[in-house]
Amino acid sequence: MGHDHQPAPRAPRRLRIILAAVLVPAFLATGIATALLWPGAVPKADEADPVPRFHATVTKVVSEACPPTPEGPADPGPCGTATVTLDSGPDKGQTRETELPTGPGAPSVGVGDAVIVTPLTSAEDPNATVYTIADHQRGSPLIWLVVAFGVAIVVFGRWRGLAALAGLAVSFGVLLLFVLPAILGGGPPLPVAVTGAALIMFVVLYLTHGISAQTSVAVLGTLASLVLAGAIGTLAISLTHLTGYGDENAITLSLLHGDVDLHGLLLAGIIIGSLGVLDDVTVTQAATVGELARANPSLSRRELYRGGTRVGRAHIASTVNTIVLAYAGASLPVLLLVVAGGRGVGEVLTTEFIAQEIVRSVVGTLGLIAAVPITTALAAFVATAAHRPVKRRTPRPPKPRTDRSEVLAALASDEEAR
Incomplete structure (x- = not known):
């Protein structure tokens, strides 16, 4: 079995009291705010004529050349029919024939594929139902990917990896059940x-x-950086006049x-996005300073x-690039669409959608930069306090004891002399 980091020395009692005096009220305030803001009944959007979706399995595929269209040459395909066996729905167990899906983004199907089908009313017979292939079933592949992800983390991280998975479950739980x-x-x-x-941060x-002074330092650094990121984000959104209606998802949500x-x-x-990178930086800085102090207690x-700051600078330099590329990668289709419109670079960068991503990157980066000195300073204070040698009181040498018989003999000789 591999070796983990050596346990950090126990912080002095006075330091533990100071950390608890700061963190316990913050945790209690978080609990009270959670209770006050806990959601009630969430209103559901009105759905007009929802289309049901059923599971099916493709049992046969017949491909053929696509016929020419009135607008021009034949569609490059695919064209033909697919036979599916319904695995759910009112027609479960029955076999139906449907046309192969065509058009941009249409799923490509083969024999044995698990698909999603939607029932539609036949144009020829209003009493008949026809099924169209809408999408692939991705449940099983996703489950196997998640299982492989969990196994890899547990194998490499052992108990700490298992704790990380539990923390990930808590994060999703807070987002899905509360936020x-x-x-x-x-x-x-x-x-x-x-x-x-x-x-999420506390739990x-x-x-x-684990519960330790080092973890408490990371919590304090994260909390301070989150407050700073929130203040900077509020100011940035106000200065850039962002409304939040930057993409189709926001508009659909408002409707x-x-x-x-x-x-x-x-x-x-x-x-929320800043928290994901802040805890990484604060935990790293607290651990780095702790390891330096253990390696050389005389520092x-x-x-x-x-x-610790030198390590933090290197970490920030790589993390900033990661943040920008993550936002750019997630927004690549929209970026291509905006650039293809023939606009100038300045006009493209100042559109609301791109400006939102710029503000996200800038605010997240400034929060990271602030997290390094804050967490490093706190960690250095805690580490020196934990490694400071305990001053022991030197016991006083015992006073020499005088034999009582000698004292009595001296007194008796004085009496005789008188």
């Missing part, structure tokens, strides 16, 4: 996001890294749930801060 329902229910997005982020960091504050939702997304607080 999203509360915002959909008309709650203020910013307080909800801050409360959800703080709840996940202590669950993953289905008019009570959602998209302006606040934009800032909430920035805070002063200033030397520990300088050494």
